[in-house]
Amino acid sequence: MANARALDKRRKSIRNIRKITRTMELIATARYKKAMDRAAAVTAYTDRLSQIVNSLADAGTEVRHPLLEQRKNPKAARLLTLSSNRGLCGGYNASVLRATMPHIGELKSAVSNVLVDVSGKRGINGLKFRGIDPNDMYQQFEDQPGYDEVEVIASKYLELYVTGQMDRLDVVFTKFISTSRQQVTIETLLPFGSLDEGADKHAQETNTQYEFQPSAESILEEVVPTSFKAKLFKCFLDSAVSEQVARMIAMKGATESAGDMIKQLSMTYNRARQSQITGEIMEIIGGVEALEG
Amino acid sequence: MTLRCVVVTPECTELDREAEYVSLPMFDGELGVMSGRSPLIGRLGFGTIRLQTAAGPERYYVDGGFAHVEGDVINVLTGRSTPIDLIDRDKAHADLDVALAMPGSTPEESQIRDTAVQRARGQLRASS
Numbered sequence: 001m002a003n004a005r006a007l008d009k010r011r012k013s014i015r016n017i018r019k020i021t022r023t024m025e026l027i028a029t030a031r032y033k034k035a036m037d038r039a040a041a042v043t044a045y046t047d048r049l050s051q052i053v054n055s056l057a058d059a060g061t062e063v064r065h066p067l068l069e070q071r072k073n074p075k076a077a078r079l080l081t082l083s084s085n086r087g088l089c090g091g092y093n094a095s096v097l098r099a100t101m102p103h104i105g106e107l108k109s110a111v112s113n114v115l116v117d118v119s120g121k122r123g124i125n126g127l128k129f130r131g132i133d134p135n136d137m138y139q140q141f142e143d144q145p146g147y148d149e150v151e152v153i154a155s156k157y158l159e160l161y162v163t164g165q166m167d168r169l170d171v172v173f174t175k176f177i178s179t180s181r182q183q184v185t186i187e188t189l190l191p192f193g194s195l196d197e198g199a200d201k202h203a204q205e206t207n208t209q210y211e212f213q214p215s216a217e218s219i220l221e222e223v224v225p226t227s228f229k230a231k232l233f234k235c236f237l238d239s240a241v242s243e244q245v246a247r248m249i250a251m252k253g254a255t256e257s258a259g260d261m262i263k264q265l266s267m268t269y270n271r272a273r274q275s276q277i278t279g280e281i282m283e284i285i286g287g288v289e290a291l292e293g
Numbered sequence: 294m295t296l297r298c299v300v301v302t303p304e305c306t307e308l309d310r311e312a313e314y315v316s317l318p319m320f321d322g323e324l325g326v327m328s329g330r331s332p333l334i335g336r337l338g339f340g341t342i343r344l345q346t347a348a349g350p351e352r353y354y355v356d357g358g359f360a361h362v363e364g365d366v367i368n369v370l371t372g373r374s375t376p377i378d379l380i381d382r383d384k385a386h387a388d389l390d391v392a393l394a395m396p397g398s399t400p401e402e403s404q405i406r407d408t409a410v411q412r413a414r415g416q417l418r419a420s421s
Contacts, residue, residue, distance in 0.1 A: 038304060045303045048370055052334055052359055147303045151372060162401045208363060213335035214321050219359065222336050226358070229372070233303050 004276055007269040011262055018258035024088065025251035031143045032244035038144060039176070039237045046230050053223055055208075061216040065224040067161065067192045074167030077111040078135075078157070079104060082173040082239040083123025085139055089243055090250035092174065093122040099184040100172050101130060111168065119236075143244060145236040154229040161190050173235045174242035182242040187235070192228050294328035298344055300353065300369045307374040308353065314345040315367055317360050318415075326362055333362040339415025341377065342369065352377040354419040356412065380420040389413035 057063060081100045083093045100116075100123075107114045118124045119138040127134055140149060160166040169190035175183050187193075212219055298315050300308035317324045318340025326333075337358045344351045358371030392409035396402050 041305045042303045044306070045301050045370060048301060048361065048368055049359075052361060052370075055334055147372065159405055162405070163399065164401075208332045210363075211331060211333045213319055213324065213333060218320065219334060219336045222357070222359070226370075226372075230303055 004269055004272040007265055007272060011265045011269060014258050014261050014265065018255055018262070021251045021254040021258060025248055025255060028244050028248040028251060032241065032248055035143055035237065035241040035244055039234070039241055042230065042234050042237055046227075046234065049223065049227055049230060052219070053227075055210050056212075056216055056220055056223070059210065059212070059216055061220060063220065065192075065220060067158075067190065067224045067228065070191050071167045074111050076113040076115070076166050077107050077168040077170070078115050078117060078160075078166050079107060080117045080119070080169065080171045081123050081127070082171065082235060083118065083120035083126070084239075084243045085121045085142065086247075087122060088250060089247035090253075092243055092246035093120070093126060095184050096123065096172060096174060097126045097130070099186060100127070103170065103172065103186055104132065107168075107170070141236060141240070143240050145233070145240055147233055150233045150236050151229055154232045157190065157232075158225055158228065166190070171232070171235050173239045174246075176238045176241045176245070179245060182245060189228060189231060189235075192224060192231075294365070296326065296328055296365050296367060298342075298367045298369070300342070300355070300371065300374050302371055302374055310344060310346055310351070312344040312346045312351075316341075316343040317367070317369070318342060318355065319360070324360075326367060328365050330362055330365075332364075333360070335360045335362075337369070337371065339412045341419045342374075352419075354380055354416060356415075377419055380416055382417065382420045385413055385416035385420060389417065 053063075079100070081096060083096050087093070104114065104116060115135040116127065116132055117136040117138070118127055118134040119141050121139055124134055124137050124139075138153070157166070157169055161169065168188065170186055170188050172184065172186050175185040177183055295311045295313055296315055298308065298310050298312050299306060313327070315326045317326060317335065318338050320336040320338045323340075324335065337355060337360055339357055340355065342353045342355055344353075354375045354377055355369065355371040356373040358369065361368040361370070389410065392406060392413050395406040395409060397406045
């Protein structure tokens with residue numbers, strides 16, 4: 001039978017760990033709610049943007065832009081992987097890396113020059129461990145990525161794409177679908193797929209004749225890069241929300257497991273204590289009988 | 294009759310105000326909007342939105358974007374919106390110097406440089 005004192009010590013340390021995981025769970029819950037609010041704000045922005053695109057399409061503007069055109073024989077591609085800076089968030093980073101590795105292989109077989117950019121310490125270390133040297137590394141994004149910071153990256157990619165130094169940009173991130181479902185997604189952001197994503201809900205209500213200032217073409221010229229920036233920002237926000245959800249669930253699991261372990265250890269501890277007492281009583285009885293005899 | 298002016302950035306709704314008159318910094322000059330304006334979609338430049346509200350005039354710097362006017366509501370979509378008082382004039386000067394030093398040998402590069410120059414000049418104009 002195990003030593004009662006050692007068991008008690010272990011039980012105490014697990015209690016302390018449970019306190020920590022419980023606190024981390026609460027912090028992740030609070031951060032998740034904040035991150036969700038930000039994700040809702042960007043949705044309001046993109047909805048209005050698609051309303052503008054719809055109005056342009058209704059007015060008969062031909063939707064053509066260099067960013068929308070597929071390039072023949074792409075020579076240089078980039079892959080941006082969004083991971084987290086901190087661990088203790090379950091399989092969040094592992095699943096992002098699991099999706100990244102085969103995709104790098106696919107890109108390399110199709111395009112000669114492939115560069116990998118990573119956001120988040122965990123992703124940087126994970127890729128280095130797997131023998132891939134990241135080109136650009138970002139560690140400034142925590143639970144609330146700022147638009148200013150993301151815009152700098154988006155503008156850099158736009159510049160590279162427009163000047164012909166890059167022909168394709170893929171982003172690996174965790175898409176937030178619901179609290180119980182987050183999915184690792186690989187999206188090609190450049191060339192930009194389609195502008196009217198999520199715009200069908202406004203399709204019926206646009207009957208108004210708009211005046212375009214200075215012209216519909218000039219507005220379209222600006223809408224495409226703006227949509228790209230908003231979409232990249234949404235990828236960062238989705239990743240941030242998913243990270244907090246993953247951490248919340250992981251810490252909830254850890255707290256529950258710690259509770260179970262404490263119960264199990266308490267039972268073993270009580271048994272050990274009981275057998276120790278029984279042993280001592282038997283010794284006393286034995287001693288008394290020996291004296292009487 | 295008043296207008297409702299809503300300024301939305303990707304991070305939040307920066308401003309939601311009732312105003313009698315709103316002046317928008319369009320791509321090719323200022324545009325005044327009063328109640329009853331016909332529907333409009335416009336491209337914004339780098340400049341100042343001026344609002345004439347019941348409490349007095351208000352001014353905000355916007356970093357390009359779009360304006361959508363329909364039925365006495367002005368929706369402004371922009372990357373960044375700041376009250377005029379918070380613009381750092383020294384930083385704007387520094388940004389202009391950096392922008393002017395950017396390369397412009399190809400049409401794409403010169404377009405990128407022009408945008409950076411326009412942004413810095415817009416901030417300088419707004420802060421003066």
